[in-house]
Amino acid sequence: MYFGNVIKKNFPAPTNKSALLLYGLNMSMVLSEDVQIHFELIVLLLFHFSEKGKTEILKNSINFKIEINRDSTVPAYHQLTNQMIAFIQREEIHIGEPLPPENAICELSGLSRMTVRRAMEQLNQQGLVVAERGRGTFVVSKMPRAENRTSIGFALRPDRYLEEDPFYSQVFWGVTHEAQQRRLHLSFLKGETLVSDHGLSETLEILNHLHGLIIAGQMPESFLEYLRKIRIPCVFLNYHSPKYAFDAVTSDQREIGRLVGRHLAILGHRSVLYLSGEPENVAHQDRLRGFREMFVEPGKRDCHVIDGGKHTQSGRKMIAEALERKLPFSAVAAGNDMIAIGAMNELQDRGFQVPTDVSVCGIDNVTPAESCRPALTTVHIEKQEMGARAIQLLLKRLEIPKAVCETVFLRVKLMERRSTGPVSEDGKRGEIALDEVAAKRIR
The missing domain is CATH 3.40.50.2300 (Response regulator)
Structure with missing residues (x-):
């Protein structure tokens, strides 16, 4: 019964010749303890090379987490696409490396093979990955083909400050002017939306379309921790905290x-x-x-x-x-x-x-x-210069992702x-x- 338990634990039913043979051996042979040990190794090796074994090993080797919000209005395949783009852009999967197989992604995400395949097709259409027959799907680019320009987000909290506070309106003018000069795509993001208590996929939906983020005003600690976790390039304006390793443009x-x-x-x-x-x-x-x-x-x-x-x-x-x-x-x-x-x-x-x-x-x-x-x-x-320097610092970060974080202090005068x-x-x-x-x- 020893061999039967080992086999049944890893192979629920004898679906191939190897499993049938092992079942037959189990029924007809009485072996010594040493033979039992060798026999268990044979079973484990067969498990290793089975589809189930490969999937389990791949799942354990993947160091990122896929989270799908079933209650979100964003389609599941689109959530998966955005998260895979984020993994690629944060270099959790490097250019030239293969993506996990579809069955491993299915196990990690809980999605059907059809849904996963649709997400992979989107990645391929955007020029991020290429599928090679018999070898797998490989990362070939960090930037989606559809994006002809670098996309930058500008977030301000509270949102009303852009209209009510002349300081931030002048800073924003500096950001927009520099972005236009460099032909960047600039999006204004509502800071309150970014820090609100909604699902991870909605926040990723906002951030994953961006190459980097400029944040004006003070954000809560929980959001700063989140930014550090997802490792999106950020530059803070008029705020600097030694606790967090982000680039900043401010004054003393x-x-x-x-x-x-x-x-x-x-x-x-x-x-x-x-x-x-x-x-x-x-x-x-x-x-x-x-x-x-x-x-x-x-x-x-x-x-x-x-x-x-x-x-x-x-x-x-x-x-x-x-x-x-x-x-x-x-x-x-x-x-x-x-x-x-x-x-x-x-x-x-x-x-x-x-x-x-x-x-x-x-x-x-x-x-x-x-x-x-x-x-x-x-x-x-220098408010307009503050905005312009933020763009310059963010582009430098995108060019050299692992550079030491920098805080630029602008001059002030009475x-x-x-x-x-x-x-x-x-x-x-x-x-x-x-x-x-x-x-x-x-x-």
């Missing part, structure tokens, strides 16, 4: 804060209201740290910090809160220009003069900063305009709240 956020702090300190301000914007925004918090490093000096200079949004209405609300709390300050430093403009408008609506009563300073040097009245003192960041000035006599003491200054002016 702390140095930006130091420029503002140094400027207001030189003007003689001792008490500053700092409107930091969003507390979870890494860039805004780094700017605040830089400002404190340069401006705050115990016993001489201090700042009061209020967190809020990053738009003009946020600036208005934070000024209203500061006045309600009767915080003393002779100058306002804001995390970006739009906050600063909102703060300046609120101060002026309440009867204060800028910069006579209060100096106001922003960061970014967006277009409205120069056209507002008075023109806003701010820190200039743009001194008419919204800041020397501290007034009332502001020198740093103890008089602004409502008292306004009351004094009315009298």
